[in-house]
Amino acid sequence: MEKFTKAFPSKPLKARTAKPWALAGVVGSGNLEVLLERAGASGTMECHVETSIPGYKSSWLAALADFATHYPAGGTKVTIHDQGAPPVLVNLRLRQAYDHLTGGDK
Amino acid sequence: MTRGPLFHEQTARQRIAALVDPGSFDELLPPPERITSPYLAQLGIPVSFDDGVVIGHAKIGGRKVYLAAQVGQFVGGAVGEIHGAKLTGLFKAAARDRTPCIVIVESGGVRLHEGSAGEIAIAETMRAIFECRAKKVPTIAVICSDIGAYGGMGILSTCCDFRVMTEHGRLGISGPIVIEKWMGKKAYDSSNRALVWKTSGGKTKYLLGDADSLVLDDAGAIREAISKLLGKSSAVSLKAVKARQAELAKRLKRFGQTEDADAVWKGMGVRDIEAASLASGPEFAAMAKREK
Amino acid sequence: MKKLSSRALLSQLFGTSAKGIAVEKSLVTGYASVGATRVCVIGTCNGTYVDNAAALHLAAQVIDCIEHHPKMPIVMLVDSAGQEPNRVAEMLGLASYFGHLLNCLELARRNGHKLITVATGQAVGGAFICYGMFGDRIYALDSARVGLMPVEAMSAVTKIPVPVLRKLSKTMPSLEFGAHPFALLGGVEAVWTLDDGVAAKLEKAIATASTEDNRAELGKKRGGRKLALDIRKKVLTESAR
Numbered sequence: 153m154e155k156f157t158k159a160f161p162s163k164p165l166k167a168r169t170a171k172p173w174a175l176a177g178v179v180g181s182g183n184l185e186v187l188l189e190r191a192g193a194s195g196t197m198e199c200h201v202e203t204s205i206p207g208y209k210s211s212w213l214a215a216l217a218d219f220a221t222h223y224p225a226g227g228t229k230v231t232i233h234d235q236g237a238p239p240v241l242v243n244l245r246l247r248q249a250y251d252h253l254t255g256g257d258k
Numbered sequence: 259m260t261r262g263p264l265f266h267e268q269t270a271r272q273r274i275a276a277l278v279d280p281g282s283f284d285e286l287l288p289p290p291e292r293i294t295s296p297y298l299a300q301l302g303i304p305v306s307f308d309d310g311v312v313i314g315h316a317k318i319g320g321r322k323v324y325l326a327a328q329v330g331q332f333v334g335g336a337v338g339e340i341h342g343a344k345l346t347g348l349f350k351a352a353a354r355d356r357t358p359c360i361v362i363v364e365s366g367g368v369r370l371h372e373g374s375a376g377e378i379a380i381a382e383t384m385r386a387i388f389e390c391r392a393k394k395v396p397t398i399a400v401i402c403s404d405i406g407a408y409g410g411m412g413i414l415s416t417c418c419d420f421r422v423m424t425e426h427g428r429l430g431i432s433g434p435i436v437i438e439k440w441m442g443k444k445a446y447d448s449s450n451r452a453l454v455w456k457t458s459g460g461k462t463k464y465l466l467g468d469a470d471s472l473v474l475d476d477a478g479a480i481r482e483a484i485s486k487l488l489g490k491s492s493a494v495s496l497k498a499v500k501a502r503q504a505e506l507a508k509r510l511k512r513f514g515q516t517e518d519a520d521a522v523w524k525g526m527g528v529r530d531i532e533a534a535s536l537a538s539g540p541e542f543a544a545m546a547k548r549e550k
Numbered sequence: 551m552k553k554l555s556s557r558a559l560l561s562q563l564f565g566t567s568a569k570g571i572a573v574e575k576s577l578v579t580g581y582a583s584v585g586a587t588r589v590c591v592i593g594t595c596n597g598t599y600v601d602n603a604a605a606l607h608l609a610a611q612v613i614d615c616i617e618h619h620p621k622m623p624i625v626m627l628v629d630s631a632g633q634e635p636n637r638v639a640e641m642l643g644l645a646s647y648f649g650h651l652l653n654c655l656e657l658a659r660r661n662g663h664k665l666i667t668v669a670t671g672q673a674v675g676g677a678f679i680c681y682g683m684f685g686d687r688i689y690a691l692d693s694a695r696v697g698l699m700p701v702e703a704m705s706a707v708t709k710i711p712v713p714v715l716r717k718l719s720k721t722m723p724s725l726e727f728g729a730h731p732f733a734l735l736g737g738v739e740a741v742w743t744l745d746d747g748v749a750a751k752l753e754k755a756i757a758t759a760s761t762e763d764n765r766a767e768l769g770k771k772r773g774g775r776k777l778a779l780d781i782r783k784k785v786l787t788e789s790a791r
Contacts, residue, residue: 153302175289178269179306180331187289187307204304231292235304286788293781297725300718301710315789324789339724343766343778347785354786370708374697375724375775377675378737378765381683382778385763388656407645410679416649431645431676432635446637457641468646496616499654503609506643506650510602513642522641 154206158213160220162197165190165227166254174252177237177245184234184242188249191229203234215239219246228253264475266403266426270312270327273362276477277484278316278325285314287344295338297372306332309340310369313348315357319485324352327362330405336369337411342379349386349397358396358488359387361418366433367409380410387417394491396420398484401427402475406458408433416468419492422483423460423469425539430458452535456519461534461542465526466509472539479540554744556595556629559670563625563749564591577604578627579611581619585753590615590663592681593627595670600677601634605647608681612654621662623756624655628682629671629694648680655684664759668752669694669729669738683737687759689751690729690738697727723774734774736765 173189184203192198197220201212219225230246237245262276274283287293289307298305310332315324326348328335337345345361352359368376390397399415399422401407406428407415415421415429423429432440434448434457447453456462464472470487473479492498513522520531528534528546537545556578560568564582571580571591576598580591592608594600615622633644659665667685669678673696682688690696698704701719705712715725723731729741742751766782769775 153304173288173290175271175307178329178331179304183331185306189290202304204302231307233304233306286785287781296777297722300722301714313785339775339777340781343781344785346766346778347782348789350782351786351789355789368698370698370704371710373699373704373719373722373724373726374732374735374737375769375778377679377698378683378735378769378775379778381679382763382765384652384679384684391656392660409676412645413648413652413676413679416645417652429643429645430640431633431648432640434637437635437637437640440635441637457637462641463643466643466646468643494653494657494660496613496657499609499613499650499657502650502653503606503613506602506647507606509642510606514602514638517638519641 153202153204154209155202156209157200158216159196159198160217161195162220162226163224164194165224169253170255171253174249176248176252179233179235182236182238184232184237184245186245186249187231188253189229190227192227194227197225197228197230199230199232201232201234205234205236211239215242219243223250225250262477265424265477265480266475270329270362270364273477274312274316274325274327277481278318279320283314283316283325285312286348287313293340295340295372297338301371303371309338309344310335311341311344313344318481318488321488322357323488324348324357324359326360328364330364330403333369333371335365335405336367337365337376337380338369338372339375339379341369342376342383345383346379346386349383349390352395353386353389353393356393356395358398359390360398360400360484362400362402363407363411363415364403364405365407365411366405367411377410380414384414384417387414391419391491391494396488396491398422398487400480400484401429401460402480403427406430419490420470420487421468422471422473422480422487423463424473424475425455425460425542426475427460428455428458429463429468453519460539462519462522464543465523465528465546467505472543474539562744563668563752565749577607579607584625584749584756587753587756588622589756590619590622590624591627592624594630594677595627597629597631597672599632599634600630600680601636601639602642602644602647605651605680609651609654612658615663616658616661623664623666624658625752626665626667626682626685628667628669628673628678630674630677631672632674633676633680648676651681652684655681659686659761664756666752666755666759669696671695674699686761687755688738689755690732690741691744692729692741693744694729695727696729696732696738700727701725731774734772736767736769736772736775739768
C-alpha cells in the first residue's frame with residue numbers, strides 16, 4: 153500500500169451542490185472508488201490517495217493536478233481507495249464523482 | 259415496457275437506486291463516515307468506505323423499507339466485522355420499526371481476512387432476521403448476480419421469509435471450485451457453466467421451491483416481485499416446519515441418488531429441457547409445473 | 551490431549567442417562583439428563599460433515615422435542631468439519647436444509663426451549679453456523695477446534711503468508727483458531743475443561759441461559775471484537791432519527 157496527501161489550487165466549486173458528498177466507482181481489481189466531499193478552503197482541492205500499487209505517485213499527482221486545473225473543485229476533499237485502476241479510469245471516476253456532486257445522481 | 263440495464267451488471271448503489279422510489283434512499287453510515295476495515299488495512303489490502311455493503315432506508319411504491327446491497331467487487335462481497343455489524347444493525351432496526359427488510363445478496367460468505375469475526379457476525383444477523391420474523395416483519399433476500407449467495411450468506415438467505423432470484427443468481431454453500439477441489443473434476447467441473455447453473459442457479463432453486471420468485475434480470479421486474487411480498491410473511495410454526503420436513507425428505511428420497519440435474523428438472527415437471535434452458539426466468543416459471 | 555470416544559464424551563456430560571442418546575452415522579440424537587434436568591440432545595461427532603440427510607435427522611429430533619416435550623432444553627453438541635462439499639447436496643439445496651434446521655430451532659426457542667451449544671470437537675464453517683451458533687448460549691471445550699479456519703488454511707486461500715497472519719493474530723484474535731480466541735470475540739460464553747465438573751457446568755448453563763444474543767457485548771468487553779457492537783448501535787441510532 154502507498155498513501156499520500158496533497159492539496160491543489162482550484163477555482164471554487166459552485167455555491168450549491170445537489171448533496172454534500174458523492175461517491176463514484178467501487179474498490180475491486182483494476183478499479184477504484186472516489187469520494188468527493190465539500191470541505192476545506194474554497195481555493196484548494198485536498199487529495200488523499202491510498203493505492204495497492206506503489207510507485208506511481210507522480211502519475212497520480214499529475215492526474216489530480218490536471219483535474220484541479222480543468223474543473224472548479226476548490227473547497228472539496230477527494231479521497232481515493234485504489235486497487236490498480238488504469239489512469240483513464242481514474243480520470244473517469246473523478247469526473248463521475250464531480251458530476252454526481254454538482255448535478256445529482258444520474 | 260422499456261428495459262433498463264441488466265440488474266446483475268449494476269453496482270450495489272445502482273441497484274438500490276434502480277429498485278426504490280426515485281430519490282428516496284437515505285444511506286446509513288454513509289461513505290463520509292469512513293468506517294473501514296482495520297483488518298484489511300493491517301494486511302495491506304485496500305479498504306472501502308462502505309466495507310462492501312450499502313445500507314439504508316427507502317421507499318418502494320410509497321412504502322418504507324430497509325435495504326442492504328452487498329458489493330460483490332469488493333473482496334467478493336464477503337462479510338467482515340463491520341460489514342456484518344451493519345447487516346445485524348439493519349435487521350434489528352427493521353424489527354424495532356416493524357419495517358420490511360430487503361438484502362440484495364452478492365457474497366461468497368465470510369471474509370477470510372477477518373477470520374471468525376465475520377462468521378459470528380453472520381450468526382448474529384441470522385438472529386436479527388428471526389427477530390423480524392417473530393414480529394411478522396417481512397425479510398427478503400434478492401439473489402440476482404453471478405457471485406450469488408454462498409457460504410454463510412447462502413445459509414443466511416434461507417433464513418429470510420422469501421428469496422427473489424433471477425436465472426443469473428446462484429444459491430448454495432460450497433462453491434463449484436471448492437467442490438471440484440474436493441471431489442475431482444469428474445464429479446464437478448467448475449468450468450462447465452451450464453452444470454454450475456443447473457446445480458445452484460435460479461431456475462433449479464425456483465423449481466425445487468427454494469426461491470419464491472424467478473424474475474427477469476431487470477430492476478423493474480425485481481421491484482414488482484418485492485412489492486408482492488412486502489405484505490406477506492412466512493410462518494415459523496409447528497405445522498410449517500413439519501410440512502417443510504416432509505417436503506425436504508421427499509426431495510432427498512426422490513433425487514438423492516441423482517447425479518443429473520436434468521433428471522431433477524424432469525422430475526419436477528419440466529417436459530422440454532432444452533426449451534426450459536433457453537427460456538427467460540418468467541417463461542421458465544410459467545413452463546415449470548412446480549409442485550406445491 | 552487424548553481424544554475421547556463419542557460415547558465417553560456423552561457419559562461425561564450426561565452420566566448414565568447418556569444411554570438414551572443414539573449415535574448413528576456420527577449424528578447424535580436423543581434424550582438424557584443433566585443433573586435433575588431432562589434434556590433433548592442433538593449433535594455431530596467424529597468431525598463428520600453435515601449433509602442434507604444429517605440436517606433433516608437433527609431437525610426431526612428438534613420437531614419431536616417440540617411436539618412431545620414442551621419447554622425441554624435442547625443441548626447441541628458440535629464436532630463437525632463443515633458442510634458436505636458435494637455437488638448433489640448443493641443441487642438439492644443444502645442451504646435450504648440448513649435453513650430448515652434453523653427454523654426448527656427458532657420455533658423451539660419461541661416455544662420456550664432453551665438452546666445450549668457445546669462445541670466438543672471441530673466447530674468449523676457452515677456446520678457451526680447451521681445449528682450450534684444459533685444457540686442461546688454457546689460453550690466450547692478447551693480442546694475444541696473452533697473458528698473459521700486454521701491460519702494455514704487461511705493463508706492458502708488468501709495468499710497471505712502464515713507468519714504474517716500469525717503475527718497479526720497476536721493483536722487480532724479473530725484470525726486465531728481455537729476455543730479461547732473465539733471466546734475473546736464473544737463467540738462462546740465460556741471455555742470448559744472436560745473434567746468431572748463439566749456436567750455441573752452444563753446444568754448451570756441451562757439454568758442461567760437467556761434468549762438475548764449477548765455475543766457482540768461480550769466481544770467488546772473481552773476486547774476481541776471491538777467494532778461490532780458500536781457499529782450495530784450506530785445503525786440503530788441513525789435509523790431512529
